[in-house]
Amino acid sequence: MKVMQLLPELNSGGVERGTLEIARALVADGHESLVVSHGGRLVNQLETEGSKHCTLAIHKKALSSLWQIRPLRQLIEAEQPDILHVRSRVPAWLTHFALKGIPAHKRPHLISTVHGFYSINRYSQIMTQAEKVIAVSDSVVQYIQDNYKNCPPQDIVRIFRGIDPVAFPHGYQPSAQWMINTYKDFPQLENKFLICLPGRITRLKGHETLIDLMQQLHSQYPQLHAVVVGGADPKKAAYLEEMQNTIATKGLTEHITFVGHRSDIREWLALSNVVLSLSNQAETFGRTALEALSLGTPVIGWKRGGVAEILSRLYPQGLINVDDQVALIHAIQQHIDTPQQVAEVTSFSLKEMCDQTLALYKQVVQASN
Incomplete structure (x- = not known):
């Protein structure tokens, strides 16, 4: 598969970290990984880990961002990804308009991730207009169901964010x-x-x-x-x-x-x-x-x-x-x-998050085949 993830920038934060984690998992599983953003300090890491980065100014909530629709459409047509994965509202809108200019049978599959409790309005609703909508917790699933009736419940897929237990080992002591x-x-x-x-x-x-x-x-x-x-x-x-x-x-x-x-x-x-x-x-x-x-x-x-x-x-x-x-x-x-003990954590792993996301990509691509 070829997967293109779109987000505003690659500097720091949970959305950015999740994008890099999925990109790394795609490469490890033998797929092609592309990320489109305005750039930032994580680009170097992303590319070192085997993904391709395309720089486009898809980060600003401003009318000037509409100038990016054509370059984005040209990029999608040139790269021909199987899946577009939008992770933020401005990139989601620009992708929405870019896809309108591509014949329906040539469009990639569209997946979104709802990372936040966005304001409830037409602008935010774009995040729930995809073939599959990933929610990062049960609270987010509930939030979408309560506020965005346009989104069929069967299209919402809850995939918890995850962390790497090797990076945060139980009982770890600083040097x-x-x-x-x-x-x-x-x-x-x-x-x-x-x-x-x-x-x-x-x-x-x-x-x-x-x-x-x-x-x-x-x-x-x-x-x-x-x-x-x-x-x-x-x-x-x-x-x-x-x-x-x-x-x-x-x-x-x-x-x-x-x-x-x-x-x-x-x-x-x-x-x-x-x-x-x-x-x-x-x-x-x-x-x-x-x-x-x-x-x-x-x-x-x-x-x-x-x-x-x-x-x-x-x-x-x-x-x-x-x-x-x-x-x-x-x-x-x-x-x-009375000092308390915390049991070793065996759930919410990064591997589960990546496995479930890649399984969803494959399911969407295979369904159309």
């Missing part, structure tokens, strides 16, 4: 050198009970909840320390400053550490005693929660979206009813007083 460097950079973390809030600095990630928690618990548990792992976009600098001012006003500067954007997230998740998932909105999957559990680190999070699906299967004692601050504090106290 001695990493520990030495980390405690040199952040001496305040040594010999502490660390609760970690991973994720970019935005109002959605629940930092305010973390600050409230620390205010309630730090005097009772002087060994408790919070670590925020994630960078602030320049546009979020004001929010970061506002948070740091709040922390200073509450006398918590010595108890909460921001370590910025990190490429060593595995080490931070393994170093932590508890990882928190406190987003203000439901997450479609919750990859970081899964990575932490895979390493054997307990996760405590709100009972909604993909995170709830992961916790209910792998670590139900970490589930807290949304915004129940009392239950959240109680759960953290329990974890400090």
Whole structure:
């Protein structure tokens, strides 16, 4: 088979990572893999792993993007892929218009992946207009069924995102050198009970909840320390400053550490005693929660979206009813007083995700033959 995946850019994020993972699986299985995007820092890795990258400006939600319809159509006609797999709304619309200019019997099969709880409107509906619509969790399946009646339930295929257990092995410990460097950079973390809030600095990630928690618990548990792992976009600098001012006003500067954007997230998740998932909105999957559990680190999070699906299967004692601050504090106290064990994770594997996606590609191609 020849499969062409389309997404806005190849810089960082879950959609990008999933695209590379499927591209790698296609090549390993002897198929041809093409990716169309505006480019980015992951292109080099993609090409090194055996895929072809085609650069097109299919990333902007702007009228000027319509100029890309003809070049995209020409690319599809030149490459003649068996399957087009769209992973984002602008590329999906451009693909929709590009295919209109190709005779029906010459069009490739169209598959989409709904990665997010998109706004409910005509613009987002394009993601549910494909032969098969992949949903990344049961929550997303429900969301499509509730909000997009145009999409027949039998066309929705739930394929959980997956992680590589080799990359996040159970019981993993950071190297001695990493520990030495980390405690040199952040001496305040040594010999502490660390609760970690991973994720970019935005109002959605629940930092305010973390600050409230620390205010309630730090005097009772002087060994408790919070670590925020994630960078602030320049546009979020004001929010970061506002948070740091709040922390200073509450006398918590010595108890909460921001370590910025990190490429060593595995080490931070393994170093932590508890990882928190406190987003203000439901997450479609919750990859970081899964990575932490895979390493054997307990996760405590709100009972909604993909995170709830992961916790209910792998670590139900970490589930807290949304915004129940009392239950959240109680759960953290329990974890400090009695360290908890996380069983080895045997589901949500990257291999399952890739196998199921490739099986869907083959099924769609064989059905037409």
